Amino acid sequence: MSKPFASSTDTTTKTDTLEILSDGVYALTAEGDPNVGAVEGEDFVVAIESRATPAASRDWLKILREHTDKPVRYLVLTHYHAVRVLGASAFAAEDIIMSNASRDLVAERGEQDWKSEFGRMPRLAKNAEEVPGLTWPTITFDTEYDIELGGDRGKLELRFLGRGHTGGDIVVWHDKSRTLFAGDLVEAKAALYTGDAYHFDWATKTLDNVKAYQAENLIGGRGAVARGVTETDAAVEQTRKFLNGMIDNAGRVHRAGGSLKEAFEATRDALAPEFGAWPIFEHCLPFDVQRLWDEYAGIEHPRIWTAERDREVWAQLQD
Ligand SMILES: [Zn+2]
Numbered sequence: 001m002s003k004p005f006a007s008s009t010d011t012t013t014k015t016d017t018l019e020i021l022s023d024g025v026y027a028l029t030a031e032g033d034p035n036v037g038a039v040e041g042e043d044f045v046v047a048i049e050s051r052a053t054p055a056a057s058r059d060w061l062k063i064l065r066e067h068t069d070k071p072v073r074y075l076v077l078t079h080y081h082a083v084r085v086l087g088a089s090a091f092a093a094e095d096i097i098m099s100n101a102s103r104d105l106v107a108e109r110g111e112q113d114w115k116s117e118f119g120r121m122p123r124l125a126k127n128a129e130e131v132p133g134l135t136w137p138t139i140t141f142d143t144e145y146d147i148e149l150g151g152d153r154g155k156l157e158l159r160f161l162g163r164g165h166t167g168g169d170i171v172v173w174h175d176k177s178r179t180l181f182a183g184d185l186v187e188a189k190a191a192l193y194t195g196d197a198y199h200f201d202w203a204t205k206t207l208d209n210v211k212a213y214q215a216e217n218l219i220g221g222r223g224a225v226a227r228g229v230t231e232t233d234a235a236v237e238q239t240r241k242f243l244n245g246m247i248d249n250a251g252r253v254h255r256a257g258g259s260l261k262e263a264f265e266a267t268r269d270a271l272a273p274e275f276g277a278w279p280i281f282e283h284c285l286p287f288d289v290q291r292l293w294d295e296y297a298g299i300e301h302p303r304i305w306t307a308e309r310d311r312e313v314w315a316q317l318q319d
Pocket residue numbers: 079081084165184193
């Protein structure tokens with residue numbers, strides 16, 4: 001019997017949980033669905049990540065508005081993925097910020113990614129017809145951009161730490177509360193999506209750079225907020241372990257001259273005991289192993305996922 005495609009049959013509504021990590025520092029987690037955050041400046045709010053649609057973003061803003069009515073001056077997007085950016089219009093932000101590399105990915109593959117992601121995870125596409133189009137930044141940068149928050153609120157440091165989950169991921173560091181919004185570079189007890197990733201960079205220097213912050217609070221792309229350096233380190237290392245498990249197992253099959261399907265099965269068998277019950281494990285793994293296989297084949301720039309290619313790879317590996 002074939003498995004239902006990706007998360008297409010996962011229709012269970014998840015519960016949102018707001019965590020106030022410090023004065024004016026917010027994280028909203030959702031039982032393994034994508035996390036979002038916000039940090040208050042003296043006169044404005046910086047929102048970190050959009051949700052997949054304007055309606056879904058409005059649900060988040062309604063919760064945030066119970067705590068602050070300051071306008072959203074900046075919307076910071078950690079990377080280009082549709083479910084992280086297409087609800088941007090709801091924030092009415094003065095500026096939308098992403099890395100130059102992320103902007104290039106929107107231009108190159110934003111349309112295809114939109115169809116791919118909404119097809120894989122239709123539950124996130126609440127009132128999808130309201131999405132006004134692709135989300136374009138008004139401010140971009142290569143590696144560093146700072147936002148002064150005003151008063152005694154410190155500043156936000158937006159940093160590109162190396163290629164990882166995509167070629168353009170950034171993190172957002174709040175110095176005063178030692179809080180790191182890590183985007184999809186780190187997941188807390190949720191499976192990694194690596195279909196657009198650079199596994200070898202990510203598992204080594206990029207995660208080393210994330211870990212070097214020694215954050216007191218770490219908000220990853222999915223899953224609970226890690227609190228205290230012991231927990232934030234553990235979240236980084238758990239992410240690395242997932243990546244290294246893929247690299248070890250798919251790599252072994254590749255060196256032995258095996259097939260993609262064999263690499264997928266070896267990787268799933270090796271990772272399932274520890275990670276198999278985590279959100280979106282079965283959903284992600286075919287796309288993940290396909291991309292890692294491409295890296296072994298010397299394909300530097302990730303191939304574009306389309307709704308059609310999604311189904312082909314799924315049929316090849318999960319059926
Ligand atoms: Zn992502």
